[in-house]
Amino acid sequence: MTILRAIAHIPLFEGLPADQLEDLAMILADQVFRRGAVIFSEGEEGKGFYVVIQGRVKVYKLSADGKEQILHIFGPGEPFGEVPVFTGQNFPAHAEAMEESRVFFFPKQSFVNLIKQNPALALNMLGILSKRLRRFTALIDDLSLKEVPGRLAAYLLYLSKQKKGSPDLELSITKAQLAGLLGTIPETLSRILAKMAAQGLIETQGRRIKILDGRSLQELAESGGR
Amino acid sequence: MTILRAIAHIPLFEGLPADQLEDLAMILADQVFRRGAVIFSEGEEGKGFYVVIQGRVKVYKLSADGKEQILHIFGPGEPFGEVPVFTGQNFPAHAEAMEESRVFFFPKQSFVNLIKQNPALALNMLGILSKRLRRFTALIDDLSLKEVPGRLAAYLLYLSKQKKGSPDLELSITKAQLAGLLGTIPETLSRILAKMAAQGLIETQGRRIKILDGRSLQELAESGGR
Numbered sequence: 001m002t003i004l005r006a007i008a009h010i011p012l013f014e015g016l017p018a019d020q021l022e023d024l025a026m027i028l029a030d031q032v033f034r035r036g037a038v039i040f041s042e043g044e045e046g047k048g049f050y051v052v053i054q055g056r057v058k059v060y061k062l063s064a065d066g067k068e069q070i071l072h073i074f075g076p077g078e079p080f081g082e083v084p085v086f087t088g089q090n091f092p093a094h095a096e097a098m099e100e101s102r103v104f105f106f107p108k109q110s111f112v113n114l115i116k117q118n119p120a121l122a123l124n125m126l127g128i129l130s131k132r133l134r135r136f137t138a139l140i141d142d143l144s145l146k147e148v149p150g151r152l153a154a155y156l157l158y159l160s161k162q163k164k165g166s167p168d169l170e171l172s173i174t175k176a177q178l179a180g181l182l183g184t185i186p187e188t189l190s191r192i193l194a195k196m197a198a199q200g201l202i203e204t205q206g207r208r209i210k211i212l213d214g215r216s217l218q219e220l221a222e223s224g225g226r
Numbered sequence: 227m228t229i230l231r232a233i234a235h236i237p238l239f240e241g242l243p244a245d246q247l248e249d250l251a252m253i254l255a256d257q258v259f260r261r262g263a264v265i266f267s268e269g270e271e272g273k274g275f276y277v278v279i280q281g282r283v284k285v286y287k288l289s290a291d292g293k294e295q296i297l298h299i300f301g302p303g304e305p306f307g308e309v310p311v312f313t314g315q316n317f318p319a320h321a322e323a324m325e326e327s328r329v330f331f332f333p334k335q336s337f338v339n340l341i342k343q344n345p346a347l348a349l350n351m352l353g354i355l356s357k358r359l360r361r362f363t364a365l366i367d368d369l370s371l372k373e374v375p376g377r378l379a380a381y382l383l384y385l386s387k388q389k390k391g392s393p394d395l396e397l398s399i400t401k402a403q404l405a406g407l408l409g410t411i412p413e414t415l416s417r418i419l420a421k422m423a424a425q426g427l428i429e430t431q432g433r434r435i436k437i438l439d440g441r442s443l444q445e446l447a448e449s450g451g452r
Binding site: 082086131138143184190 | 304359
């Protein structure tokens with residue numbers, strides 16, 4: 001695949017105008033790593049970010065006794081190392097090719113220069129990422145709506161039981177932590193809480209939640225939210 | 227809540243250094259909309275993007291016969307209108323406050339000037355969005371791993387049956403379309419295909435998939451992937 005066609009297929013750059021794709025093609029290094037080759041090591045300064053074009057790359061940490069803990073495996077189209085590079089941190093883990101892999105490397109300094117000359121590139125990329133986040137949020141909503149309301153109902157009833165059946169509850173953890181506990185994201189949790197309030201099951205005010213209809217919550221908890 | 231504290235709580239700006247938060251505070255307009263107030267209308271030029279601080283905002287379209295189709299409801303911390311503004315499009319829908327809502331408005335031109343002066347702001351925001359995408363991807367993987375492998379197995383067996391039981395299949399849709407059909411994202415679908423290949427169930431090459439172990443696929447389809 002030519003460099004330009006390959007770039008156009010990277011979701012991070014999806015829908016960028018042709019001139020911006022060409023600018024990116026000018027600064028990247030087209031690299032091939034053999035199976036087992038180290039791409040970067042933990043603690044190294046992030047001089048740029050990577051996108052897998054072909055093959056598979058694992059990002060991992062080594063425990064004190066030398067055991068490998070794989071954090072993530074990246075395949076075609078997926079960027080890696082971009083979070084530390086964008087936020088000015090060193091690489092927090094190692095990266096290694098799991099098979100012969102073609103990878104594009106974008107040097108940070110050249111990328112920053114591109115953005116200085118042409119802020120529209122940064123705006124477009126922010127737009128692309130926002131759009132993907134929006135799509136992912138909708139999917140998480142969708143996937144979560146099967147089970148999370150039931151789990152949340154069970155959790156609220158559990159809190160109430162701990163307070164000897166009082167309907168007046170106060171969350172001792174943040175909504176982000178509660179979302180994690182229930183296996184969803186804060187945005188989805190907020191929507192579920194708002195829906196429960198609209199249905200008259202609960203009343204919410206910040207971290208305070210009042211149970212209005214314990215029987216329906218109980219049914220929700222038992223049905224698993226279906 | 228003071229403007230600076232409110233900004234620091236917006237996930238889009240999570241972890242930005244104090245000076246960049248202050249730069250953003252300088253350009254925003256702190257607005258309150260009454261219940262039912264129109265924030266923007268479909269077709270309008272996007273002069274800037276918004277973040278809900280308090281309240282709830284619905285984004286909707288009107289069908290030919292005037293019926294309202296709600297696309298999304300945004301709550302505290304969530305940006306809206308940023309995708310068209312970043313990508314230079316007009317607003318594709320209407321936005322209206324569902325209750326009295328406090329909203330921060332970030333004018334596009336001022337935001338572009340900030341990025342020109344200080345590309346680190348754009349890089350940091352790209353880093354924040356990338357990090358959230360990474361987290362969301364992991365969660366979708368997690369949520370999808372319950373049911374998607376089973377659904378995928380059922381789909382492959384269905385394709386094979388259509389070809390009179392031939393194990394040699396060719397997808398007539400893209401992987402992105404197949405991911406949507408199965409209720410997941412392409413990244414997760416790729417990981418599931420790679421795992422099935424590693425387990426010896428299938429062999430993949432681009433859009434061609436060869437079934438190697440139909441019996442195990444059948445079991446997977448029947449168990450729902452659990």
